[in-house]
Amino acid sequence: MELDMITLMLKHVLLEVKLQSRALLYCPRRSLTLRLDIQVSHTPVAVNSATADIAIFLMLGALRRIHIPYTAIRASRWRGPSPQLGHDPQDKVLGILGMGGIGRDVAARGKAFGMKIQYYNRSPLSPELEQGAKYVSFEELIRTSDVLSLNCSLTKATIGIIGKKEFELMKTGVIIINTARGKLIDEAALVEALNSGKVFSAGLDVYEEEPEVHTGLLQNPNVVLLPHVGTSTVETQRNMELLVLDNLANALKNGQLVTQVPEQKTQASKL
Amino acid sequence: MRHPRPQILFFNPVRHALRKYQELASVAQVEVISSTNRLEFFKDLEKKYKDITAIYSKFDAELIQKLPASLKFICHNGAGYDAIDIQACTARGITVTNAPDPVTNATADLTLFLLLGAIRQLNPSLGSLRKGAFKTGVDFGHDPQGKILGIIGMGRIGRAVKRRAEPFGLKTIYHNRNQLTEAEAAGAPYVSFHELLTKSDIISLHVPLNSQTRYMIGADEIAKMKDSVVIVNTARGAIIDEAAMAAALDSGKIASVGLDVYENEPEINKTLMGNERALLIPHLGTHTTETLAAMESLAMENARRGCFGESLLTVVTEQQEGKSL
Numbered sequence: 001m002e003l004d005m006i007t008l009m010l011k012h013v014l015l016e017v018k019l020q021s022r023a024l025l026y027c028p029r030r031s032l033t034l035r036l037d038i039q040v041s042h043t044p045v046a047v048n049s050a051t052a053d054i055a056i057f058l059m060l061g062a063l064r065r066i067h068i069p070y071t072a073i074r075a076s077r078w079r080g081p082s083p084q085l086g087h088d089p090q091d092k093v094l095g096i097l098g099m100g101g102i103g104r105d106v107a108a109r110g111k112a113f114g115m116k117i118q119y120y121n122r123s124p125l126s127p128e129l130e131q132g133a134k135y136v137s138f139e140e141l142i143r144t145s146d147v148l149s150l151n152c153s154l155t156k157a158t159i160g161i162i163g164k165k166e167f168e169l170m171k172t173g174v175i176i177i178n179t180a181r182g183k184l185i186d187e188a189a190l191v192e193a194l195n196s197g198k199v200f201s202a203g204l205d206v207y208e209e210e211p212e213v214h215t216g217l218l219q220n221p222n223v224v225l226l227p228h229v230g231t232s233t234v235e236t237q238r239n240m241e242l243l244v245l246d247n248l249a250n251a252l253k254n255g256q257l258v259t260q261v262p263e264q265k266t267q268a269s270k271l
Numbered sequence: 272m273r274h275p276r277p278q279i280l281f282f283n284p285v286r287h288a289l290r291k292y293q294e295l296a297s298v299a300q301v302e303v304i305s306s307t308n309r310l311e312f313f314k315d316l317e318k319k320y321k322d323i324t325a326i327y328s329k330f331d332a333e334l335i336q337k338l339p340a341s342l343k344f345i346c347h348n349g350a351g352y353d354a355i356d357i358q359a360c361t362a363r364g365i366t367v368t369n370a371p372d373p374v375t376n377a378t379a380d381l382t383l384f385l386l387l388g389a390i391r392q393l394n395p396s397l398g399s400l401r402k403g404a405f406k407t408g409v410d411f412g413h414d415p416q417g418k419i420l421g422i423i424g425m426g427r428i429g430r431a432v433k434r435r436a437e438p439f440g441l442k443t444i445y446h447n448r449n450q451l452t453e454a455e456a457a458g459a460p461y462v463s464f465h466e467l468l469t470k471s472d473i474i475s476l477h478v479p480l481n482s483q484t485r486y487m488i489g490a491d492e493i494a495k496m497k498d499s500v501v502i503v504n505t506a507r508g509a510i511i512d513e514a515a516m517a518a519a520l521d522s523g524k525i526a527s528v529g530l531d532v533y534e535n536e537p538e539i540n541k542t543l544m545g546n547e548r549a550l551l552i553p554h555l556g557t558h559t560t561e562t563l564a565a566m567e568s569l570a571m572e573n574a575r576r577g578c579f580g581e582s583l584l585t586v587v588t589e590q591q592e593g594k595s596l
Contacts (some may be wrong), residue, residue, distance in 0.1 A: 050414055060384040073553040088561045090376055108438040202571035210406035227406035229396050235414045
């Protein structure tokens with residue numbers, strides 16, 4: 001019996017950015033050797049504005065060191081015993097690490113707050129995409145940004161891209177924002193930099209070992225911590241679901257995905 | 272009335288604009304108030320402060336009556352001056368200045384923080400993480416994309432909020448005492464108060480507190496709003512009937528609120544405190560080193576100009592030319 005392509009739909013359609021797959025089973029004539037060619041699609045673009053919105057919320061909260069007054073008022077202590085002052089975003093340098101769709105959305109918002117935008121990306125962008133942002137080297141980004149927003153994907157090359165060495169190079173009083181992936185940052189090094197005052201404050205939506213949050217972060221008064229809610233809105237979740245369904249429908253009809261992950265797009269289909 | 276070295280009395284020491292303070296100290300006699308209470312201050316006004324020309328700070332009618340005849344200027348270190356009895360000052364020939372511009376950006380920034388926090392329902396998320404539950408049980412919020420932001424009061428701060436709202440995909444409409452020019456409104460449609468209430472997904476208040484604006488948002492106004500409206504207030508608490516807002520939040524008519532100000536600071540309506548969908552911060556509007564320094568500098572510059580007969584930079588609206596002084 002010859003079996004044509006059997007497409008097995010996985011029961012669980014996972015709506016995370018990199019986790020949707022479709023398995024094709026090949027059954028060659030003579031044996032039942034199964035070779036799994038799994039094509040993976042993700043949901044880019046749909047996540048961009050929601051994630052950028054969270055990055056800005058975290059940035060504004062971190063600039064203000066909002067955690068202390070925010071908890072004090074809820075404990076009926078108004079601003080708390082020793083209210084601190086925050087900083088304005090105006091004229092500060094916002095450094096974007098990874099100028100993809102999300103990074104560009106963060107940049108557009110930062111501009112509206114009077115910030116100067118610079119970015120590091122694997123390669124510089126066209127002027128239309130840059131929208132006036134300055135392309136700098138990774139080291140210059142680290143050394144000269146007042147606010148550093150991480151917006152790159154997590155790959156073997158970017159694990160721990162922000163660690164002890166990078167914190168040492170940063171400006172004193174830098175603000176770190178991470179809405180990308182926790183593992184981009186060496187969390188222990190971040191805690192140390194916060195405690196020493198090197199980092200003025202941090203706004204985080206992601207953590208190295210979610211749902212665990214480093215104790216040092218929980219104990220530091222100068223951080224704003226959200227539990228990975230970057231895309232947790234009715235509208236964005238719906239858009240992500242629609243895109244996954246599109247990918248599935250297309251896969252069934254034409255054997256192709258709509259938003260296949262970039263790493264696979266360069267290989268010709270092995271079908 | 273000028274003195275060779277005019278005396279300026281400071282109600283609070285300058286903390287941020289120190290260089291400006293030193294410059295001022297070279298041309299005027301600057302002093303930080305030492306009276307420890309109101310009665311003592313009244314006594315001091317008859318003796319050591321009897322020749323002050325300018326005061327840097329805040330005031331009610333009784334206190335204004337006690338001020339010496341030499342006092343011509345009160346230079347308020349803030350934009351909102353509802354705490355100063357302007358009529359009493361005008362009656363005594365005292366000019367009041369405030370500090371409107373420096374507060375604009377900081378207040379608009381905080382407005383966006385509260386707006387995002389409210390529409391995204393982030394308060395429960397912030398709490399859930401700290402309780403060790405990460406995001407278990409946390410509900411979804413909403414995106415600002417494509418929503419209608421209704422700005423009540425399109426002055427400097429209202430306009431600054433609109434500029435920031437654009438990249439978030441918010442569509443702004445506004446209501447104001449008077450319609451702005453197209454350029455000033457930057458394309459935002461002018462609507463009646465009623466239309467703003469009924470059409471907005473998010474309502475943000477940016478009017479000063481005065482007899483016309485006190486309780487302008489009450490139960491009746493809330494009833495006209497869209498279901499699941501989001502309200503943001505960084506202006507003055509008493510513009511909203513806090514109890515009515517709290518009740519509407521509990522009932523779900525209001526989906527969430529983002530507040531920096533309250534009717535009776537530092538007290539807050541208990542029902543409001545009990546609702547997780549209220550993002551509350553304690554009047555931090557301008558609490559940044561940069562903005563406070565800019566406010567201090569402006570108040571000091573007004574004080575300096577007043578002392579030396581130069582034209583003041585920012586006299587309060589009620590006392591500006593064309594009005595009686």
